[in-house]
Amino acid sequence: MDEQRVLTDHVLRMTDTLLQAGVKEAVISPGSRSTPLAYAFAASDKMETFMQVDERSAAYFALGLAKASGRPVILLCTSGTAASNYHPAITEAFYARIPLIVLTADRPHELRGVGAPQAIDQLNMYGKHVKFSVDLPLAEDSEELDWFLERHVNRAVSVAMTKPMGPIHLNIPLREPLLIDFDRKPRASTFVERIHGDIELSMIQKQSLAALFSKTEHGLIVVGELPIGFDKDAFWKFASRLKWPVLCDPLSNLRSEVPEDCRSLCIVHYDALLKSETFQSKAVPDTVIRFGAQPVSKPLSLFLKKHRPEVFAAVDESPEFRDSLGVVTHHLQSSPEAVYDVPGQQETTVYSEMWASADKFAETATKRxxxxxxxxxxxxxxxxxxxxxxxxxxxxxxxxxxxxxxxxxxxxxxxxxxxxxxxxxxxxxxxxxxxxxxxxxxxxxxxxxxxxxxxxxxxxxxxxxxxxxxxxxxxxxxxxxxxxxxxxxxxxxxxxxxxxxxxxxxxxxxxxxxxxxxxxxxxxxxxxxxxxxxxxxxxxxxxxxxxxxxxxxxxxxxxxxxxxxxxxxx
Structure with missing residues (x-):
């Protein structure tokens, strides 16, 4: 049947493009309208598929997959309110910078806005909580459409993986009949490979930061949630050169496997310590470097907001200001690794020793x-x-x-x-x-x-x-x-x-x-x-x-x- 051949080529080309773009997992919730894509994903020996019948839970499952792997993960559902149930997890993915590839099957254009069952307005339905959204065309036998499809799918994955990473949405109208030909192979593609680079600092910028850091007597490093797989060794080498206390949020994953020569720099009980006004008065920093998001601790947030360090440098690949406290003075739009390369060597200060001694005291109290x-x-x-x-x-x-x-x-x-x-x-x-x-x-x-x-x-x-x-x-x-x-x-x-x-x-x-x-x-x-x-x-x-x-x-x-x-x- 000609319609089946065209539909099969359409979804196989989409699947092949997703695979070439580095997508390896798909979380699927069963439904009729998404049948062709579900079949194409399940039939591929290169795509691992996971089933979850509850769309809301499926979206959070995909979020966990992408969060832990650092790879983009497909989320596929049928049309209607199934797609609405994805929204909470998509919102979390947007603010947590997780690359979800959201695919919502949809009715063809002639069934939209005419009272057809399971048809809602799915265009831009996730609003500003996705980085990219497009309503793809229906399948047709056209070389130009093949190129268009490849480039838009490729672009979408690239946007999801560009820092700051985040979710994207492809709305995919599909016309019945919805069965595909399992024996058919995907046609050769013209996939465009994209190479992503990190944002680097110039040598002049690094020297300027080095000069700023060298004048600091009371320096503090604050580390919030960081993506899994970041270079912990490089970070600790940077911290050991500065000799500044490092306030490690649990989601930084810096509290485990701490190098022996950095254990005194790793401060974990700051939440309890900063409940003391006496300790606060001695702990005021003049320079703070923050990596990652704002940590969980409310006493830390109140402390930084109250004392407003003279220099507060936030390291972030995004141009967006993650500064809920209103204290950032230097927004370093770069990869963390670029800042690790800032030159300089400092000696341990009385300030650092004070933090280490207080943290050790609190650790003893916690262990008993x-x-x-x-x-x-x-x-x-x-x-x-x-x-x-x-x-x-x-x-x-x-x-x-x-x-x-x-x-x-x-x-x-x-x-x-x-x-x-x-x-x-x-x-x-x-x-x-x-x-x-x-x-x-x-x-x-x-x-x-x-x-x-x-x-x-x-x-x-x-x-x-x-x-x-x-x-x-x-x-x-x-x-x-x-x-x-x-x-x-x-x-x-x-x-x-x-x-x-x-x-x-x-x-x-x-x-x-x-x-x-x-x-x-x-x-x-x-x-x-x-x-x-x-x-x-x-x-x-x-x-x-x-x-x-x-x-x-x-x-x-x-x-x-x-x-x-x-x-x-x-």
Whole structure:
């Protein structure tokens, strides 16, 4: 049939162009209108395909794949509200700079705006949350169209991979019949290879920065989330030349495998230290260099905003200003590696030694921390103590990532930390964790709150289609724990109704539904014993029951202990 031949050539050319552009994985949600592309991807021995029937969860799964691999990942769905369900994850991908290749199948033009079923306006439906969007033409037997298709698909992947990376959207109208010829081979393409280069600094610019740094007595390096696979060795060589304290956000992944000669420079307990006004007064920097996004810690943000360093250099490949504090004085639009090459050698200062001494004190306090029954902090601390070498941990937003920041000490183990901090949402975290595990193929742990888990219970569906190795630790405090630390908690009226939002739900039956290994935990001793047991199923759920009031009390006592010790030793 001629229509089938034309359609087959159309989707095979698109598939071949995507493959040549470096796309190797596709996450597919089943649907009729996307049939030709789903068949083409599944039939290709070069494309790995993943199934997830829930589009919202599928999008976060693809996000996790792309985040952990650094490669562009296809996200394919049928027309209609299926495409709408991608939007939350696309928004996260945009702000987290993750290269998603979003393909939405669509009705042909004659079925748009006329009341046809499953037909909505899909043109530019993701607005400013994608870097590039195009409505592709229908398949036809035309050499000019072949060239157009190749170049637009190639361009789209190139835009997604150009720093700052991000999602793109191809809307693809397809006319029935939707079956393709599996025996047909793609026609020869005229693929245009693109070579991406990093943004470099000139020698004059490097010398200018070197002169600026050399005048600094109180210098500080702040490192937020960085993409997986960045050159840690080159970074630490740079830091060791400057001899400045390095405030390492957990998502920088600089807290693990720290070189011995840089351990004193690696500062991890700044969140607790900066709760002390006395320490703050001694810790004011005159120059700050920030790599990556703004770190999780609120005390750090308030500290930098309050004291406004004379020089604050933000290193970012994007021309966009990531400066929510309004303190940046020098925007260095370059790759981090370009800044590592800035010449200069400095000696250790009293300022650096002060930071190192305070961090060591806080580390000792953290390691001896025992918490109390119902406290989440001691569970998180124990989790880090027991994580195996060569494993990954995905943290939920809200309280989990803050406990990760607090209790993840420097370690010689190879442990990588991930979280969705582009928009800091609590949705889609389960699916993101499955995607990261699928990309990295390492023992993977998810630390998540009960409400965030409820947001993405459907994410567990993917475990029915693909082998996985995920342990989920749910901190069940029956509601939104972070609000107990905010001013709202001081107003009794309607607090539980509007912010605490208790559900009374537990997850044993969810575990049984998905044939997961399950345990209910009430004490840290039970948690240790459970973590020591062998994992026997693809998915393991450890539900830890905690108390919101107890958790607040324990955390504040921990911070007070550190502050008292710091100020007592002053």
């Amino acid at each position: 921390y025992e918490g109390i029954a119902g406290d989440e902090g001691v569970i998180v601390k124990t989790l880090f103590d027991m994580l195996p070498d060569g494993s990954d941990l995905i943290s939920g937003s809200s309280m989990p990532i803050r406990d990760v920041d607090t209790f993840f000490c420097k370690t010689e183990k190879d442990v990588a930390i991930f979280s969705n901090r582009g928009t800091n949402g609590i949705d889609g975290v389960v699916s993101t964790a499955f995607g990261i595990e699928a990309a990295r193929k390492r023992p993977t742990y998810l630390l998540i709150g009960d409400l965030s888990f409820l947001h993405d219970v459907n994410g567990l569906i993917v475990s029915r289609f693909h082998k996985t190795n995920l342990t989920i630790v749910i901190l069940n405090n029956d509601g939104g724990g972070i609000f107990s630390y905010l001013p709202q908690a001081g107003v009794a009226n309607h607090f539980e109704e509007l912010f605490g939002t208790p559900t009374g739900l537990t997850f044993e039956h969810i575990g049984a539904m998905y044939d997961a290994q399950y345990a209910a935990i009430h004490t840290v001793e039970e948690f240790k014993a459970e973590m020591e047991l062998e994992k026997t199923k693809d998915v393991r759920i450890i539900e830890v029951f905690t108390s919101r009031p107890v958790n607040v009390k324990a955390h504040r006592a921990y911070w007070a202990d550190i502050i008292e010790g710091l100020e007592g030793n002053d």
